[in-house]
Amino acid sequence: MTNGINWSVLAVRLDQPDAEPWIEQSSDLVLKTASVGKLLVLGDVARRIDGGELAADQRVSKTEARFVRDSGLWHALDQEELTVVDACRLVGAVSDNLATNVLIDLVGLDAVAAYGDSIGAKPMEMLDYVSGEARDLSVPGTPPTLSRASAASLVHYLRRLYDGTVSPRVEEWMSLSTDLSMVAAAFGEDPLAHNTIGEPGHPRLINKTGTDDGIRADVGLVRDGARAVGYAVIANWPTDESPPGLASVMERMRRIGAEIRDRMAQV
Template identity: 35%
Template sequence: MSSHSGQAPEPSDSASGAPVEEIATASRRSHRGSRRTPRRAAVGRRSFSPTLRALEELAQAGAQVSVHVTDLDTERTVLAGDDHVPLPIAGLGVVPVLVETAAALDAGTMDPLLIVDRAEDELVAGSGLWRNLRAPALPMIDLAVLAAATGDPNAANALLDAVGHDQVRSRMISLGMPRSAVLDHFRDRRGPDDAPHVAVGTTREFATLFAALVNSAVVDAGVSAQVSEWLSLNHDLSLVGASTGLDPFAHEHDAHGLLFINKTGRDRGVRAEAGVLAGPRAGVAYALTVCFDDLSISHRLRAHDAFRTLGTDLMEYTH
């Protein structure tokens, strides 16, 4: 893995109710850094050396690794390695689908209370919550919450069908994501006629997408706020998020002012995550993907450890 680690320069001298507005306000505040203390005291802690060592070890063991971290205040890349390479990202690919869903709701072309039936003939039985619920149909807005908060594959498939694959592809191009793509639905098994992966993406493009979300620059402020609100409900804090100490089930309004939104992707031999972490000294947008031979529990745990190492380095950078 080719990599780059730099230091950010020191500073020279929906749309649908109160929660969305709070997210938008917090996002804009985190980007401006208007309430942060001076960051000079943290300069010596910005090498990301532990993360680089962990990722180099994974690469030497045969894993494919891609990482990108951007400082939200300076817009400078502070860590990058093979961030232009598209890799499988599994459930992380639901984020552009959520963007297109929010855009349709914002434009009024989709009814948030439109009832959608679960596709029993194509039910993904291996994961998710909806398959265990008695309700065979749910409103569109609830499916977005399920997809964002729990990574529910059946909810994500229903959203993709509702907004349209072509529209998601066009939206990703308009967002500056030409090397990333949602390729297919979630499936329990992939046959010879199916795409090999549900989605692929580059860490550079996904970190940039998350930076744009908290800067209210994805489609418009309302869409950015709505997607950020959905993602703030994500329960999977087991990778990068493990270092934050946040409650996985209630972390929208942290008592210590920590802003964290993220989305993970998991498949056999694939771990991916992108998000934003903002603290009192700095804010970052990040993305990390590791593709590895899932030959044993130890192989899997080694990949997970790299994400947690990045999380620790990000916490030190932002605090």
């Protein structure tokens, strides 16, 4: 814990299997990760599409889904149905909560957990549907949080994405992310237009963030030519205390991003 904040941090080159970490702090500490767990949902859906179990253009409806607003766009759109792939794109781009719930209805939480086990993701877990209400932990069986992970387990997920175990479709969907406010801020990319093929001297960044009261998390993969760096930074802090608060968390996350950026420019 640093100044009242619990951190789990890891940044390491993925193109060098035995590389020493660039940055590391309590990388095995399991913390709440908010929407980051949606990566497991995307991974399972992508696996099913690749295997022919799901059609990419299959239509899914929000009509009977667990309705939730907050992050996302679908709840504000007139369109009642989307293709499976478009729902995944919404999750990748704007962490769409309603699209996430529709996709979980499609495959099931147990299947998402089994997918995580198949790629060795634990302690990274997606524990529940997304809800717009506070969790009532007095109700038996209520998960303590939406998702949880350690930085090491998130980087493991990135390794499986880098080596092709996790479908390349997930990288495509992550490339649409519009939240570059945390670690990714250091790279100075346009949040609305950065999903281009990386060229030497201009890294390609993909990421997924998680945000809730007392939670900030950012996991990402930065490619520059043959080099690839995976990072995961998670911060949890008590919401009933004023300092250190959000400002210091965001400041440190951006400093970590700057260190990754600067080291990539040197190697």
